[in-house]
Amino acid sequence: MTAQVPVAEGLFTWPSEEPQLIGAKCPDCGVTTFPRQATCPRCPSERMDEMLLPRRGTLWTFTTQDFLPKNPPYAGTESAEAFEPYGVGYVELPGEVKVETRLTTADVESLQIGMDMELVIVPFRRSDAGEEVLTFAFRPVA
DSSP: OOOEEESSTTSBOOSOSSOOBEEEEOTTTOOEESSOOSSOSSSSOOOOEEEEOOSEEEEEEEEEEOSOOOTTTOOOOOOTTTOOOEEEEEEEETTTEEEEEEESOOOGGGOOTTOEEEEEEEEEEEOTTSOEEEEEEEEEOO
């Protein structure tokens, strides 16, 4: 079996049967962030408490990525010819945090603002060492 690694440490729980995004909450003003931050973006607090975010939310807005993004910052390894479009959106999670995310579909006919979405872990690319690099995405709830 090929080794699997997260695209970045500290973004989501892995391995996990029910993975969750790792965010942070300010104990002073209550703002929630993803990804987690060391200091609060809203108030002068220099403390943020790590928290696991809900697995489900609602699609706040979306679009499709129809061409190969520039590398960097995009870390994919496919060529322009092999690139497959994908959905991108913001999913609003309970607790007033919107997560910018890849969506599991680029079919705009199957997406609707306000629909229920859930977190999944999906393959992203292969590392130089041959590991399967995983990232998070949201899919419509069946």
